[in-house]
Amino acid sequence: MKEETVVSLKGAKKTFRDFWLRPTVNAVDGLDLEVRRGEVFGLLGPNGSGKSTTIKMILGLLDPTSGKVEMFGRPPRSLEARSRLGYLPELSYLHPFLTARETLMYYGGLCGLSRGEASRRADQLLSMVKLQDVANRPVGGFSKGMARRVALASALVGRPELLVLDEPTSGLDPVSTKEVKTLVKALAKNGMTILMTSHLLADAEDVCDRVMILDHGKSVAEGEVAELGESLEDFFLAKVGNADEFVLADFLS
Amino acid sequence: MSSFWRIFSLEITAAVRSKSLVLLLVASVAWMFAAPLLFVGDGTIEGARAISVHYSLGGVAALLTISILASATGAIARERAEKRLQLTLVRPVRYTVVAFAKIMALAAIGALVLAVASVVEACRSDLSRPCRHVLSPVMPTPREEALVMYEAFMGDPSTPAKVRKAKKSVVLRLLAQRSLDRYDTVATNDTLRWTFKSKGPLPDDGLSVRLRFTNAYDIRDEVRGELRLRVGDSTWSGSVSNITQAVVEIPLKRISSISESVTDAELAFCNTGRSALMLRPRRDVNLLVPADGFGWNLIRAYLELVAMVSLIAAIGVFLGAGLGRPVAIFTATVALAVSEMSPSVIEQYPDELETDRIDAIGLYITRAAAEVTHPISSIEPLARLSEDACVERREVARTVLVNVVIAPLVLAVLAALLIPRKVEN
DSSP: OOTTEEEEEEEEEEEEEOTTOOEEEEEEEEEEEEEETTOEEEEEOOTTSSHHHHHHHHHTSSOOSEEEEEETTBOTTSHHHHHTEEEEOSSOOOOTTSBHHHHHHHHHHHTTOOHHHHHHHHHHHHHHTTOGGGTTSBGGGSOHHHHHHHHHHHHHTTOOSEEEEESTTTTOOHHHHHHHHHHHHHHHHTTOEEEEEESOHHHHHHHOSEEEEEETTEEEEEEEGGGSOSOHHHHHHHHHOOHHHHHHHHHHO | OHHHHHHHHHHHHHHHHTTHHHHHHHHHHHHHHHHHHHSOOOSSHHHHHHIIIIIIIHHHHHHHHHHHHHHHHHHHHHHHHTTOHHHHHTSSOOHHHHHHHHHHHHHHHHHHHHHHHHHHHHHTSOTTOEEEEEEOOOOOOHHHHHHHHHHHHHHOTTSOHHHHHSOHHHHHHHHHHHHHTOOEEEOTTOEEEEEEEOSSOOOSSSOEEEEEOOSHHHHHSOEEEEEEEEETTEEEEEEEEESSOSEEEEEOEEEEOOOOOOOEEEEEEEEOSSSOEEEOHHHHEEEEEEEEEHHHHHHHHHHHHHHHHHHHHHHHHHHHHHSOHHHHHHHHHHHHHHHHHHHHHHHHSOOGGGSOHHHHHHHHHHHHHHHHHHHHHTOOHHHHHHTTBOOOHHHHHHHHIIIIIIHHHHHHHHHHHHHHHHHTO
16 A cells, blocks of 8 residues: 555445345445545545445445455554544434533543543634534534534544545535535645545535545546546536436435 | 543433433432332331332332343444444444443443432431341252262162153253252151351351241141251250241350351251151251341442342343344343243243153243343342341352453453444444
8 A cells, every 4th residue: 555545445345235145235346446645535426326335434334345445554443543533424413412512522532632632622623613602502402504513523623634524514504514615625735634425516626636436336437626627517427327317316315 | 441431421421411310310219218108018027128128129129120221222222323323433442442331331320329229228227237147058069969869860770761861961950950959857856967167156146047847747737846056166056946937047045165266067956846847958947147237238239239230231232232222122121031030930840851842942942041141130139138138248249240340341342243243234
């Protein structure tokens, strides 16, 4: 593995099976992927294309059926790899009875920060996501956008080198969406590696350096956004093929 | 270690803020006061004590068993269903730590509720009331005795061919069961002797012998006899005269006193009644030696109950790691019912040679279930507490070590193996 490679998938395949171990679906089918240090990498594709499964294999939440998945040159489940990772899931999944501050302190603690360090980091991040005024309110009462910002802050609490964002702007209003995009760019500028999935192609176009388009678990295109030559949306629809199906899937999602 | 405390305190915080801990405490305290009003005793002090301990404290233990089991099965399973678990699993924390911290948090909640209930019990009890070590005669284990009986059994030409063909392990198990109920018969003017091993020198006062007469044959005739306990050159004696009681306690008086450091005591019972007597040494004969007070006994019983709750929490978390929550709760409830029922099923139907093949399979499964659930079903400190029988320190230490440390650690390791597999689905 090259020094600058942060995430690497080689021939990764994931087949889901039923109770009798009969294969039901090939969610990811022999995928090769490489995310380099310091870049913002976008994983795009319609619903069911294998984006979430790919992300889960990278995070160590799923084992590949075959092939190899590595993060920082190590198996994704190794403690060292996980200590350099931050993750924002598609929905926030916060503990509703914890306050915003306690949430960050909790995840900071899991990342190995001392109490004092976690407290300082929590204050810093709450101010960054503009939630310092509601820091001591239980997150169960937060709006979706506020909860999303807490989740983003908790993904950053351990000062990760790799940030995995699953639909980071989902559920956010246009202002918050813009703020998240600005934040992603700023983090990338500071050297953080970012791997994100998105349905919103405009978002990917704005922040990603490179993208990969997945369809039926396979890569159908990969390259630098600037080199794709046409609008990402047109390129995407051309590659995925069935525009109507995609629009319907996007609408339903 | 920091991760352990974070997850531990998260579980405690969840219990406090969801008000489930407060509800559990209120329900427990309310039950402690309500039970003595709801259950009517037989008018004796012993009856009132049995209600106070068995129904009040026992009711709280039962309430905790159900609620801790429900919480434990959800500790991982619900977090997984709500997809919150993945946020923990992507952090640099060992899965074993995740499971163990959750088990310990639930055990701590159980310990707190039991502590409050025990304080209520302590407040209305005489803490200085003495309790006794209950010593049984020193005998070979039922298994050892069964091995000896087996040889004699198989050498006896009258042993049925069906038994001869049976598996040795099956026959040994049945003989071991029978040896538990083996009777020693003592004819008129005859003497039976049993040996006891005490933990230290016996005191001058407060010793007594408990005899159980469980069959109607004994109760119809007056039981008369003389008891004599010898430790080295020291001797205690007592007289038995009983016509109606199923259980009698005969106080022993010291009749010769020499300072002894010997711990082997020989108890002799001379039957001076008109009829022969039958006594099961493993069940019907005990030497009662004074121990400390009810207060200390309550603390030891409390520790055993905490150990039981801890094991239940560990089993619940383990099941929740590998199964969906509804299935985990169902499985845990069935296991709990089996742990309670299987010993009596086995006792009622000990002889599978006399049953058909289907019954034999059923008994085999029941016996296996009883074996697996033995660590929970065998913890019953409340029975001893209500009888003022000492909950022994060594037994408490062993139960705490196994149920609070070893079993939860092992189950946490197993849960850690299941967590990533279940996340896949």
